[in-house]
Amino acid sequence: MGILKKIGGRVGRFFRKLFGGGQWIAFLVLVGLTIVRIWNPEPVEFVRLKVFDTYQKIKPRENAEQNVVVIDLDERSLAEVGQWPWGRDKVAQMVVNAHRAGAVLVGFDIVFAEPDRLSPDLLADTLPNIDPDMRGRLKGMGSTDAILANVLKQARSVLGQAADDTKAADDLVRPEPAAIATIGGDPRPFLQNYPSLVGNLKMFEDVAGGRGLFTVYPEKDNVVRRIPVVARSEDKIYPALSLEMLRVFTGNSTIGIRLTPEGTGIQDVFMQGSRRIIFPTDRMGLMWPYYSKLDESRYIPAKDVLAGTFDPKKMAGKLVLFGASAAGLRDLRTTAVDENIPGVEVHAQLIESVFAESLLQRPLEAEMIEGALVVGGGLFMLIAMASVGARWTMGVFIAATAGMIGVSWYYFAHDRTLIDATAPVIVALAVYMTSTYISYTREEAQRQQIKNTFAFYLSPAMVDKLAEHPDQLKLGGETREMTIFFSDVRGFTTISEMFDAQGLTAFMNRYLTPMTDIALAHGAYIDKYIGDAIMAFWNAPLEDLNHARSACDTVLEMRTALVALNEELQAEATKNGTKMIPIGIGMGLNSGPCVVGNMGSNQKFNYSVLGDAVNLASRLEGQSKPYHTDNVIGEATQVLVPDYATLEIDSIRVKGKTIPVTIFTLVGKPEVAQSGEFKALKEVHDEMLACYRGQRWDECETLIGRARVLAEPFGIVPLYQTYEERIAEYRADPPPADWDGVYVATSK
Structure with a gap:
């Protein structure tokens, strides 16, 4: 127990x-x-x-031996012979030429439902105002329909029949069904049903070797995947064109349809006669061709067949389909492996699948x-x-x-x-x-308990992270490659004098909100606001492998947003009759290894970042003012965005540093870097820097003048004021003979 x-x-x-x-x-x-x-x-x-x-x-499906070729009504044939339909005598000639070349059977992916309007005897009755002699001569030329009927009688051929989604008119030619045998019950409830069919003229149907449906409806996504091997119309059963061609080709007399033992659908379709062939179908009588890629070598232009100028070897011993690839005849289909292929190709592929014993099931x-x-x-x-x-x-x-x-x-x-x-x-x-x-x-x-405890003390991002990993609720951090951002409003003291405390707060919120939104949209972590300054970083706490690119995109979008904000403020000031001082900002970017994590004491800490790269980013933001540009980026960041439009500014030794760093200004995204205007500016700018470092002052000033003109579209003309001031300074007090071109910054 x-x-x-x-x-x-x-x-x-x-x-x-x-x-x-x-x-x-x-x-x-x-x-x-x-x-x-x-x-x-x-x-x-x-x-x-x-x-x-x-x-x-x-x-x-691999294209093995080709068993089917197509007489193709292509664009070239229509251009040379004329628009379709052609005279039935031309169709008859193509059938004759195909059989002379050794074709064993010709099937038509078209229907001849009406008399040939180009037949001479019909023209004699339809052309007005012709003299009696000409009318008699046209009558004597006979009927082109009779010519085609005579050819079909002698040649092995299978005519096409088209499905019609509308009820047949009383005078429409109704094709006769094929000889169908059924085993296991009535298959008609499972078959695709067409309201009516369009057949050929009786004189053609009486002499042809067979008749089959060529209509193929794609599925709702316009892909032809399954073909009804047999279908019904008015309670009569009709075979598909491809199936009927195989029946005539093999000499079988009857097409059989077998239901499943349970009578729940069609099990297969078979041919009964000298050679028994079984076609696997689904319960609705649909076959799945195994498609190969379109083989254009199977297509022979109709104009060449009509003229007899094609290679007979291409037809010898083959089944031939007559169809159209010309776009104007609107018989294009999509299969699993090809788009916009001729509709006749579907029948050819089905026949090829049967020959290759590769029908899908x-x-x-x-x-x-x-x-x-x-x-x-x-x-x-x-x-x-x-x-x-x-x-x-x-x-x-x-x-x-x-x-x-x-x-x-x-x-x-x-x-x-x-x-x-x-x-x-x-x-x-x-x-x-x-x-x-x-x-x-x-x-x-369980995590919500942690969130409720710390929601009033930490940022939402940190609350979420602590809820996921409570073990991180301690001092310490991790080292990551990061990009650091600093920004500051230029002339903030002057701007603040225009407002009282509440007005200044509202004004700064109006500035900080769009700038913050841009940074957050590019995955930044806003570390802190220091008055009018913003500090942010990328690649923590969430990983961003493209942190330098995200930071550069932020700088460029902030520049654009600031222009829009200044325009908005100017419009408001003009309307209210008040003074407006445009907002100008300086931005600094730098990349490198940093320690990021919870910094502070055991009583209170903040998620922040430390490292030499952080200090340098702050220094670079300060250098945007003396260089008269809205952004300065470090070499470590520039290396990570080689496809962005950047210009080298200088090699400087920032305050508190002994090792010089190369600094750049960010001009635009990669598409700007590829523009001819920027390439021309960069070439002159780099040459100007070389002259500056080589102390060729006159040549440098000439290049500065050219650079100013080229820099106009990019809004960085004030940058060149720095070099002009520097040249004037060095002319008054030349640098030492061993000067290495490094400028020592005197301010943060």
């Missing part, structure tokens, strides 16, 4: 873990998704079909297998979550997903069988995510 009680206790705990704590919701998700899979709505079917398309894209058992995987995979996820937790279950899920996709791919690649792995994978993932989310909500309640 003790052992049974122990086992019962373990089973009880397992089931409480399996369905307790809200995990029963995950079980309901499994039940609901299983019902959806059985219902099979369009979105589910769409995903499945896209996966099958992907398989064919990855591994299209999706047996009825596939849905049963997939259903079992859906239920089994979902239950397995529930059990795994209860047994080993979310982390290990994710590993199991990944392995199971790889296995199911691998099996699905194997069946496609080796057996040409379509087994859908997406539904089981999606259901298993949904169950896993639901179960994980439920576990997460339980843990979130």
